[in-house]
Amino acid sequence: MRRFEVIAFSFILISIISYGLYNSIFSKKSSLVSVKEETPTKRAKKIYKNIEKDVVAYIEDVINYGSNRFNFKGGEMEGGYIPKDKAKDVACFVYELSGKKCSKPYAKDASLYFSSSCAGCHGSNGKGLNGLYPDLTKQKLLGVN
Numbered sequence: 001m002r003r004f005e006v007i008a009f010s011f012i013l014i015s016i017i018s019y020g021l022y023n024s025i026f027s028k029k030s031s032l033v034s035v036k037e038e039t040p041t042k043r044a045k046k047i048y049k050n051i052e053k054d055v056v057a058y059i060e061d062v063i064n065y066g067s068n069r070f071n072f073k074g075g076e077m078e079g080g081y082i083p084k085d086k087a088k089d090v091a092c093f094v095y096e097l098s099g100k101k102c103s104k105p106y107a108k109d110a111s112l113y114f115s116s117s118c119a120g121c122h123g124s125n126g127k128g129l130n131g132l133y134p135d136l137t138k139q140k141l142l143g144v145n
């Protein structure tokens, strides 16, 4: 009887350890994925001294690589709706939606890219859609609301 208990106990112990081991390997995998997704978040943390260049860089980052961290009903935003070489211009356009001014001039077709590729979700005026998609016109946009 004693021996049976020892065997049963060891069996349970081994099961728990293997489960933990399996889980730690598994969660390592998923944390690698989320680190990748968190790139814009890391940038956002750095920016909020409201340095224009960094805010524009953050918007550009979202345009190119997407964003998935605010829990909007609209879900996540994928990157790559517009060509990479246009991302900076459109980032400047978005930056100016909140009433700020981009110091560098940018191509005026940025507004066309915005209306064709972004306005479907963020609205033609950038004001979003009632909690479905974020408002891009707020002074304090960009993940740090």
Ligand code: HEC
Pocket: 059, 062, 063, 067, 068, 069, 070, 071, 072, 074, 075, 076, 077, 078, 081, 082, 090, 091, 094, 114, 117, 118, 119, 120, 121, 122, 132, 133, 134, 136, 141, 142, 143, 144
């Ligand atoms: C399919 C709908 C959709 C399209 C198209 C889309 N977005 Fe988004 N966008 C979203 C959603 C949803 C979020 C919030 C994602 C999240 O939870 O992180 C978002 C987030 C953002 C943010 C971050 C807002 C913040 O407060 O930090 C910016 C900037 C942005 N989008 C700009 C753009 C631009 C510029 C385009 C066009 C190139 C565009 N989006 C196209 C749905 C969209």
